[in-house]
Amino acid sequence: MSCVASRCTELTIKVYLPCIDEEAGDIMAFENDTVRELLEKYRRIWAIRHASSVLGWDMEVNMPKEGIMERSVAEGELSVMSHEFLLDPSFVTLVDKAKSIDALSEEERGVVRVLSRDIKISSSFPPEFIRELSETTSRATAAWKEAKEKNDYNKFAPWLDRIMDLGKKAADYLGYDAYPYDALLDMFEEGLTTADVEKMFGTIESELKPLLDKILSEDKVPKEHPLEKLRYNTEAMQKVNLEILKMFGFPLGQRSRIDVSAHPFTTEFGVKDVRITTRYEGFDFKRSILSTVHEYGHALYELQQNEEFMFTPIAGGVSLGIHESQSRFWENIVGRSMEFAELIYPILKKHVPEIGKYSAEDIYWYFNTVRPDLIRTEADVVTYNFHILVRFKIEKIMINEGIKASELPALWDDEMEKMLGIRPKTYSEGILQDIHWAHGTIGYFPTYSIGTLLSAQLAAHMERDVGSIGERVAAREFGVIQSWLREKIHRYGSIYPPKELLKRSIGEELNPKYFVDYVKKKYL
């Protein structure tokens, strides 16, 4: 691709001509003319989303501080453009036309489903509402920061009241069958309902809670580990992470990168450029390593897409819950296994010699401590779900039943005490700990637990097919694991909604009992 004077200078030139590249990106998997026309028009929405993702990644990883204002304006303009293109009458008409065609392939039906859903959600909210939501969450976030810093819930409470109202309004705009909260859940996890989540947490409460109590009452599982305090050098730990990623076969430099950011994340700019980040705090190195392994799981889902889906809306993971199942699979099933501890032990010793004082088994237990903690992001594999359960219970009341923000802290504290046996002493370590509600994000938390629970379920199915995962890890046969995941999950992209995907890939719906079994086997 080339255009007059675009790339032959030390400086971006102010002559802008459109670049046209005829050869790139002809889509093979889609034969229906209407769908092909649709995908051709979709290309520019794809391009804007690609650009937005790059802008977002750059903002977290590279951007000089003062770039924020211009970057925010650019992102805002791009999101408005993408919105406008999506809701352009000629585009919407084409999607409707495609919807009525019977003879579509599964992939084509997937394209139409995803676009219809995008259009439905995007067109649900009137501009005044979006403006109000945007303004409110912007100010609420500032108020939340101050409230958390000063441990002053009253500074945030009025904003939370407004955000709950907006959440209910959003649910009304979106529409729902049973409960308004269903509409919000569905936004983050297609097809998810309050009833689904209640059922899921029902099992957690009835079966995992007694297990947790048993683990905590026995002395077998450490509650903390001296390795948490070990200080490390960032460069050394970067080398450890690189060796782990190379062991997994992560295509660094070819189709991926790893960088550093305050909060680890994965972003995909397409099928062939998927990037992860991790963090280095200088102590408690499991955060750095397990974040890397976690994000690797997200990235693998994107990297193992069918390449024919490139430039289409079905390229990429189908939902947050399914995505999280992939990251948790690598973090919990692989990364927290004894075999993995043994595998990385020599790598750790090589780069951080002090670790030589400990054994591989120490690493294992350090990665697998169980300790009730007030802070969700500090939680271990077992207690984590209870943090989400508490948030779910509160969100459900917020949206389905209606409650004043002033009543929430007591509710929070009581639930935490009931579930984990600890009670926050401050708002900051209680209800004010997460940014999500300030951002207007209600209905998101349950996807974290879906991912955790599903990862154990997928592991059980994988073991039926390929035998012990631990043995594969010990033999460094990651390809077997990757292939199974590609075959069962990744290659479908977003063709099927989450529930249908599970039915097709493992023949059952989400079942938390697998996770309960995993915990039982691991800890008891």
Next chain:
Amino acid sequence: MSCVASRCTELTIKVYLPCIDEEAGDIMAFENDTVRELLEKYRRIWAIRHASSVLGWDMEVNMPKEGIMERSVAEGELSVMSHEFLLDPSFVTLVDKAKSIDALSEEERGVVRVLSRDIKISSSFPPEFIRELSETTSRATAAWKEAKEKNDYNKFAPWLDRIMDLGKKAADYLGYDAYPYDALLDMFEEGLTTADVEKMFGTIESELKPLLDKILSEDKVPKEHPLEKLRYNTEAMQKVNLEILKMFGFPLGQRSRIDVSAHPFTTEFGVKDVRITTRYEGFDFKRSILSTVHEYGHALYELQQNEEFMFTPIAGGVSLGIHESQSRFWENIVGRSMEFAELIYPILKKHVPEIGKYSAEDIYWYFNTVRPDLIRTEADVVTYNFHILVRFKIEKIMINEGIKASELPALWDDEMEKMLGIRPKTYSEGILQDIHWAHGTIGYFPTYSIGTLLSAQLAAHMERDVGSIGERVAAREFGVIQSWLREKIHRYGSIYPPKELLKRSIGEELNPKYFVDYVKKKYL
């Protein structure tokens, strides 16, 4: 700024809602209602250009190899969108309306001039032509690569014939008064004509050529220097560059970055995020240091914009020639001065101890060798202009007079021999050395010389105002230099076209004699 579920997750979520930020970016300097409306509409073109720049930077600095295809498609789509918005009838009508208003401020007139020019250039070419140009240059670039590798001019010649034809066509589409080449020159340097460039190179040939001959015939100026061969460690040289940039006050991390790329460049994403790159080849460290200093000059021009021009088309350097005058000023006038050599000598010794065997004066002469070289990018300050002169003579014939590609190599070789006394033995070190023509870029080269010549002229004017630049450098008083450049050039952004800017800032037009004097003073 906030939008539902945009930044609160480890993964980019597939719920896209427009983000609206009411507070950001209200423009103060523009009071006319039509211009304000224009700037409001322009905002999305600005955003696309911002995004394209980030995508381009990322491509050179970070992108994993296989990301190229998706990135190219995204950039292509963005450029088409930007083109469409620019030529949207409602936008064009508004620009025309603004053009007819008498009571505009200088800034407002600048906005209208820049947008009119953008629209004129962008609307000049019919889509079939852009398609043909794009396809031809894409294939020509591949052919050029092979031709250069195999030293086989015949592989490229038919493409060059087609590109010359397209260049002539482009000139016809753009329109011109005297010569078709004027139209191409103007695309890269507003208002530049064949006559201007002829006049400029007339002085170079009549006054600089004898000087060069004299320098080469005497033994005072070294033709090469042993420091060229000194191997260095990249990390060490990175520290040297960082110390130099800090000395200049470059706002690293606040409003800028420095990274590594194969070809050094500067890019601006706005007034508050301007990034440079440099290179590290492991030897001949002046390339790395002087590239850094050169790009710093480009970056300073962007960083010292009037912040009120943010989001408008007059933010940013006005032309390639003026931009290059800024980079050459820092590279040649500051970076190649004896005082600068003395200033960086201790820094160099600290990080690269082997340099201790040499003196500051050695550094100076190493930075200031004069040696005819067949390759333009290897050329020194004095011989560089003759490389451009040769290209200008050939381009002028290509477009104004018509010539077959088959006749060009002889012309090239003869001119090189006449100017620099050396004759290429291969096509690869002769006419095939640059990628520009394969890219369809004709009329660009002269801006390199404009920058070089103008930098000496600006230096002379600066010295009249603030005294010896060398003394300022020695005293690390870079602020005095920066202020002068801001006052005279930078703060105007693109308000005035290049010729008018010079008239206002230094009261004269480009005059190559200043550069001749600079060479005389430096070398004789």
